[in-house]
Amino acid sequence: xxxxxxxxxxxAMIGMMLVGVPIAVAMALVGIVGGIAAYGVPFMDSIAPVxxxxxxxxxxxSIPLFVLLGELxxxxxxxxxxxxxxxxxxxxxxxxxxxxxxxxxxLFAATSGSSVATAATVGTVALPSLRARGxxxxxxxxxxxxxxxxxxxxxxxxxxxxxxxxxNNSIGKLFIAGIxxxxxxxxxxxxxxxxSGVVRGETIREDAVPWPERLRTLRYLVPxxxxxxxxxGSLYFGIATTTESAALGVMAALFYVWRSGKLQWEVLRTxxxxxxxxxxxxxxxxxxxxxxxxxxxxxxxADAMTKWVAGLGLTATGLLLALIVFYLVLGMFMDVLSxxxxxxxxxxxxxxxxxxxxxxxxxxxxxxxxxxxITPPVGMNLFVVHGxxxxxxxxxxxxxxxxxxxxxxIAFTVGLIAWPALATWLPGKM
Numbered sequence: 001x002x003x004x005x006x007x008x009x010x011x012a013m014i015g016m017m018l019v020g021v022p023i024a025v026a027m028a029l030v031g032i033v034g035g036i037a038a039y040g041v042p043f044m045d046s047i048a049p050v051x052x053x054x055x056x057x058x059x060x061x062s063i064p065l066f067v068l069l070g071e072l073x074x075x076x077x078x079x080x081x082x083x084x085x086x087x088x089x090x091x092x093x094x095x096x097x098x099x100x101x102x103x104x105x106x107l108f109a110a111t112s113g114s115s116v117a118t119a120a121t122v123g124t125v126a127l128p129s130l131r132a133r134g135x136x137x138x139x140x141x142x143x144x145x146x147x148x149x150x151x152x153x154x155x156x157x158x159x160x161x162x163x164x165x166x167x168n169n170s171i172g173k174l175f176i177a178g179i180x181x182x183x184x185x186x187x188x189x190x191x192x193x194x195x196s197g198v199v200r201g202e203t204i205r206e207d208a209v210p211w212p213e214r215l216r217t218l219r220y221l222v223p224x225x226x227x228x229x230x231x232x233g234s235l236y237f238g239i240a241t242t243t244e245s246a247a248l249g250v251m252a253a254l255f256y257v258w259r260s261g262k263l264q265w266e267v268l269r270t271x272x273x274x275x276x277x278x279x280x281x282x283x284x285x286x287x288x289x290x291x292x293x294x295x296x297x298x299x300x301x302a303d304a305m306t307k308w309v310a311g312l313g314l315t316a317t318g319l320l321l322a323l324i325v326f327y328l329v330l331g332m333f334m335d336v337l338s339x340x341x342x343x344x345x346x347x348x349x350x351x352x353x354x355x356x357x358x359x360x361x362x363x364x365x366x367x368x369x370x371x372x373x374i375t376p377p378v379g380m381n382l383f384v385v386h387g388x389x390x391x392x393x394x395x396x397x398x399x400x401x402x403x404x405x406x407x408x409x410i411a412f413t414v415g416l417i418a419w420p421a422l423a424t425w426l427p428g429k430m
Contacts, residue, residue: 009030009034010342010346012030013026013027013030013342014333014334014342016029016030017334017338017342023285023288023335023337023338023341024284024285024287024288025288026288027285027288027289027291027292027341027342028287028288028291028292030292030295031288031291031292031293031294031295031296032044032047032291032295034295034299035047035294035295035298035299038295038298038299039298043295043298046294046298047291047294050290050291050294051287051290051291053290054283054286054287054290055283055287057165058243059161059164059165059171059242059243060161060165060283060286061243062161062171062242062243062245062246063158063161063279063282063283064275064276064279065243065246065247065249065250066156066158066161066246066249067114067158067274067275067278067279068250068271068272068275069111069112069156069227069231069246069249069250069253070111070112070114070117071117071270071271071274071275072250072253072254072257072271073108073111073112073223073224073227073253073256073257074112074117074121075257075262075267075270075271076253076256076257076260076262076267077260077262078111078220078223078224078256078260079104079108079121079122079125080125081220082104082107082108082220082221082224083100083104083122083125083126084217084220085217085218085219085220085221086100086103086104086107086221087100087129087206088209088213088214088217089209089214089217090103091205091206091207091209092205092206092208092209093190093194093205094193094194094197094198094204094205095190095193095194095197095204095205096133096135096204096205096206097126097129097130097133097135097204097206098135098139098140098143098193098204099190099193099194100126101122101126101130101140101143101144101147102143102146102147102186102189102190102193103186103190104122104125104126104147105118105119105122105144105147105148105150105151106147106150106154106182106183106186107221107224107225108121108122108151108224109150109151109152109153109154109182110154110155110224110225110227110228111156111224111227111228111249111253112151114151114152114158114278115148115149115150115151115152115336115370115373115380115381116148116151116380116381116384117151118147118148118150118151119144119145119147119148119149119151119381119384119385120148120384120385120388122144122147122148123144123148123384123385123388124388126140126144127140127144127385127388127389127390128390131390131391133206135204137389137391137393137397137401138397138398138400138401139193139401140401141385141386141389141397141398141401141402142398142400142401142402142403142404142405143189143193143401143405144381144385145373145374145379145381145382145384145385145398145401145402145405146189146374146381146402146405146406146408147189148373148381148384148385149370149371149373149374149381149405149409150182150185150186150370152336152366152369152370152373153178153181153182153185153363153366153367153370154178154179154182154183154186155174155175155176155178155179155182155231155232156175156231156246156249157174157175157178157366158282159336159337159340159366159369160174160175160178160362160366161242162282162286162337162340162341163340163344163362163365163366164362165286166286166289166290166293166340166341166344166345166348167344167348167358167362169358169359169362170359170427171242172235172236172241172242172245172430173359173427173430174359174362174363174427175232175235175242176232176235176236176426176427176430177359177360177362177363177423177424177426177427178363178366178423179232179426180422180423180425180426181363181367181412181416181422181423184412184422185408185409185412188408188412189405189408192404192405192408196404223253223256226252226256227249227252227253227256230245230248230249230252231245231246231248231249232245234248236430238430282337285337285341286341288341289341289345292341292345293345296345296346309350309354314354315354316351316354316355316356317417319350319351319354319356320351320356320364320417321414321417323347323364323368324368324410324413324414327339327343327368327369327371327372328368328371328375328410330343330372331368331369331371331372331373331375331379332372332375332376332377332379333377334372335372335380336369336372336373336380339368339369339372340365340369344365347365348361357420357424359423359424359427360416360420360423360424363416363423364413364416364417367409367412367413367416368413370409371406371409371410371413374402374405374406375406376399379399379402381402382395382398382399382402383395385398386398
């Protein structure tokens with residue numbers, strides 16, 4: 001199978017996604033048609049064991065558990081109290097509540113595996129307060145859209161689970177590998193807020209909060225930190241598997257929901273229904289991705305692409321720089337999950353063949369997916385924060401507000417290429 005046929009199949013799949021065909025349908029269709037074209041109708045007999053194996057994979061039960069964990073903390077009011085606490089501590093920094101936006105997104109990301117949920121939750125809490133205090137709407141929306149992307153880099157992350165399941169890598173190591181880059185990227189965002197305010201002479205600060213009140217607000221940070229500590233600690237020290245750590249996190253979240261007085265049937269019903277919808281969509285896409293992977297492996301597509309890239313004479317660094325451009329363009333037209341399942345089966349074997357660490361490559365892929373969340377015209381976080389803004393402005397405010405953070409992500413990714421130990425050191429200590 002030559003590169004032209006591979007490219008045509010990939011373009012056909014992307015085209016179906018762009019015109020509105022469901023992701024799972026587009027991927028499964030390309031996989032089935034390609035398999036039948038190569039091996040005839042008997043290829044269909046090999047699909048059933050693949051589907052059965054995916055649906056019986058114990059690792060994938062962690063997806064609904066982590067989604068439920070985020071839903072429980074979202075519905076319990078923890079995000080509201082968390083924002084109050086961080087505003088008391090970060091509001092005096094140059095940039096005021098814009099720092100609180102980033103800090104709240106980072107902390108909520110440590111309990112939620114979803115970028116969209118992070119941006120929507122913190123944005124709903126923050127935007128009314130930001131508008132009342134006269135913060136520029138463009139800067140406010142930009143920090144929320146960019147901060148929300150931390151939801152898929154700072155563990156737990158559903159997208160890391162998807163990467164791990166597609167490539168058969170340790171989810172625990174991927175989670176641990178995301179901690180240092182996630183914290184550093186958070187710091188880069190906050191540094192930009194401070195520098196841009198100083199350069200423009202628009203340094204906004206909140207009034208100082210008395211120390212006794214600051215100390216009292218620290219209790220609001222306990223629930224997300226405890227949940228994060230339970231999930232990551234049990235993984236890092238080998239106490240629990242990924243699924244078991246997710247279950248422990250859910251139990252801790254249920255305790256805090258009970259403490260907040262929100263452990264009611266209506267709240268639980270909302271959480272369970274939302275979890276079922278999200279998890280069902282993700283698992284269908286993963287199943288379709290494995291069908292496509294079957295075709296790719298049987299037809300030798302990955303080997304053909306690896307040989308083609310090797311023939312170009314690219315080094316590992318050259319490939320990664322080319323992939324940055326590739327994912328930057330792709331992220332303008334596809335959502336995160338689509339990008340992952342459509343490209344990982346092809347790019348991962350090439351990266352591994354060039355000696356790139358598979359755990360590091362997972363962090364690279366997640367960063368590229370983050371970038372796609374805030375690049376127009378299909379940046380999901382841009383639509384989310386625009387949809388919850390309290391005024392009637394246009395979406396261009398969210399786009400222009402998020403562009404500096406997209407540039408920061410690209411520069412940060414280049415830095416990660418130069419210093420790969422930023423992502424590999426901590427999982428190496430497990």
